[in-house]
Amino acid sequence: MSTPVVDVITFPAVITITTVTFGGLSGALHASKRGLDPIGVFTISLLCAVGGGIIRDVLLQAGVPTFLVNPQFLGLAAVAAVIGFFLAGLVKLVVPLITVVDTLLIGSWVLLGAEKALAYHLGFSAAILLGVITATGGGLVRDLLCGEVPAMVKPGEWYGFISIIAALFFAGLVRLGLPIGVAEASTMVLAALLRIGAMRGRWHTPTAYDLWGNLESRMATGVEESIRKRDETLRRNERVLNDASRD
Amino acid sequence: MGSLLSNVDTSLTHAVSTTHVHMANTIEVLPTSLPSWTQLAAVGVGAISGAAFAARRGFDVVGVLVLSVATGLGGLLLRDTLLQRGTSIVLTDGRYLIIAAIAAVIGFFFAGLVDRLEPVVVVLDALALGFLAAAGANAALAIQLPPTAAVFIGAATASGGLVLRDLLAGVAPGIMRPGVLIAAAAFIGSLVFTVLVVYTGVPRGQAQVIVVLVVFAIRVLAVRLQWRTRPARDLTDRIWDRWIKMPKQNPLPIEIAPEPPPPAVSTFSPPPDWDDTSTFLRPPGLRYGSDEGGRGAS
Numbered sequence: 001m002s003t004p005v006v007d008v009i010t011f012p013a014v015i016t017i018t019t020v021t022f023g024g025l026s027g028a029l030h031a032s033k034r035g036l037d038p039i040g041v042f043t044i045s046l047l048c049a050v051g052g053g054i055i056r057d058v059l060l061q062a063g064v065p066t067f068l069v070n071p072q073f074l075g076l077a078a079v080a081a082v083i084g085f086f087l088a089g090l091v092k093l094v095v096p097l098i099t100v101v102d103t104l105l106i107g108s109w110v111l112l113g114a115e116k117a118l119a120y121h122l123g124f125s126a127a128i129l130l131g132v133i134t135a136t137g138g139g140l141v142r143d144l145l146c147g148e149v150p151a152m153v154k155p156g157e158w159y160g161f162i163s164i165i166a167a168l169f170f171a172g173l174v175r176l177g178l179p180i181g182v183a184e185a186s187t188m189v190l191a192a193l194l195r196i197g198a199m200r201g202r203w204h205t206p207t208a209y210d211l212w213g214n215l216e217s218r219m220a221t222g223v224e225e226s227i228r229k230r231d232e233t234l235r236r237n238e239r240v241l242n243d244a245s246r247d
Numbered sequence: 248m249g250s251l252l253s254n255v256d257t258s259l260t261h262a263v264s265t266t267h268v269h270m271a272n273t274i275e276v277l278p279t280s281l282p283s284w285t286q287l288a289a290v291g292v293g294a295i296s297g298a299a300f301a302a303r304r305g306f307d308v309v310g311v312l313v314l315s316v317a318t319g320l321g322g323l324l325l326r327d328t329l330l331q332r333g334t335s336i337v338l339t340d341g342r343y344l345i346i347a348a349i350a351a352v353i354g355f356f357f358a359g360l361v362d363r364l365e366p367v368v369v370v371l372d373a374l375a376l377g378f379l380a381a382a383g384a385n386a387a388l389a390i391q392l393p394p395t396a397a398v399f400i401g402a403a404t405a406s407g408g409l410v411l412r413d414l415l416a417g418v419a420p421g422i423m424r425p426g427v428l429i430a431a432a433a434f435i436g437s438l439v440f441t442v443l444v445v446y447t448g449v450p451r452g453q454a455q456v457i458v459v460l461v462v463f464a465i466r467v468l469a470v471r472l473q474w475r476t477r478p479a480r481d482l483t484d485r486i487w488d489r490w491i492k493m494p495k496q497n498p499l500p501i502e503i504a505p506e507p508p509p510p511a512v513s514t515f516s517p518p519p520d521w522d523d524t525s526t527f528l529r530p531p532g533l534r535y536g537s538d539e540g541g542r543g544a545s
């Protein structure tokens with residue numbers, strides 16, 4: 001575990017920029033729909049774009065978060081905020097596009113976190129955790145700041161669940177010793193396929209299954225059933241005996 | 248980091264930290280630091296307003312203490328967490344927590360007084376906002392972050408405490424909702440500080456004074472003139488109509504036919520409950536009893 005698995009982050013910058021841009025756009029739309037003011041729209045847009053990355057960098061304790069070192073991220077978020085603030089109608093027209101891009105990029109969010117963890121000589125469990133946090137952190141902070149229950153913890157869309165699966169898959173592939181590019185590509189494909197399947201098949205994330213309670217109630221109904229059957233048998237026997245005695 | 252620490256101006260460091268020893272990796276020891284009493288005062292003001300907020304909502308002792316500390320120290324904690332330069336100043340310098348605790352006690356016992364002195368609190372809050380914006384932007388510039396990042400850090404330092412307070416109180420952060428100018432004032436202050444320091448070379452102490460005055464002016468004017476931030480406005484249709492869609496040009500002026508006179512309308516209209524004498528004889532708008540009963544079958 002001490003040898004670095006990933007020397008440098010080989011993730012293409014184009015995909016990073018696209019991911020962040022579309023995250024910012026969706027955040028700006030989300031915020032302007034809720035009637036926030038300009039500062040609010042910018043904040044939500046920025047946090048949707050780089051919120052997961054901020055949490056990742058703070059957890060990694062590896063220097064100033066990326067978005068502060070590269071001011072292009074702040075600029076992207078500002079542009080997204082302006083568009084979301086004044087041109088919400090235009091953004092709504094391209095919601096299908098945003099959905100498609102979002103679908104294709106869910107894997108890259110995971111990779112942005114997992115790869116950085118591996119590059120900082122952390123283990124695979126840390127890579128999985130940071131991948132999931134990077135993928136879901138932006139939405140989590142967004143919902144907290146909008147005063148809502150985070151969509152991540154509510155039953156509904158497969159998003160956080162897919163990111164968990166993708167992070168596990170990526171860590172497994174790297175552990176198996178596949179080239180990093182192959183692992184990246186297949187993780188992104190897997191995440192996109194899962195997301196498409198979840199959206200087309202209307203899969204819902206399962207809520208807690210009360211295994212013990214179910215067993216208990218089943219056992220309880222079993223006992224009740226047996227008591228009822230026993231009583232019925234006794235009554236019938238009694239009746240038979242009574243009839244016999246009357247005769 | 249090494250290069251930053253190598254040129255620490257020792258005299259200034261001693262002037263800043265006469266009463267306590269700083270760790271070498273805190274932001275305060277950088278040669279460009281501002282006087283620490285400004286941050287301490289800002290923390291105290293924020294903590295008192297946080298404590299009054301909690302007391303107004305009927306929180307218990309722990310709630311008042313936590314909200315007071317969060318409002319006072321939240322911004323600086325956020326700044327130091329984002330800048331990742333060792334332990335935060337609010338932990339290495341014990342005075343911050345003591346001030347926040349004293350503010351919590353004041354807020355717990357004198358919340359009514361704090362509420363009654365609202366103009367004073369608004370003035371103090373405005374001053375604290377400027378101090379914090381300058382402190383945040385200054386710290387970001389001191390570790391040589393780009394100016395845009397410094398502007399962001401300054402605004403986040405000034406408004407982070409309020410966001411944290413609202414989150415802990417379980418309400419959506421009001422600072423991002425349409426309303427009074429707080430975050431915008433902090434943003435402008437941070438922008439002014441960064442521009443002054445980076446592009447005009449004004450000494451940081453003077454820049455801080457200017458920033459505090461600017462933020463104070465914005466806040467006071469916003470209160471006096473009732474400036475309010477607005478929610479998002481969708482200009483897509485307007486832009487489309489005005490600039491993108493080509494206006495239809497009529498080659499010949501079309502004579503517009505005069506409007507036909509309105510058809511004669513009988514002025515008589517039966518009252519709504521024509522067949523119900525009980526309501527018909529009463530003046531309109533005076534109905535007794537509820538809807539069921541007394542009305543006609545219609």
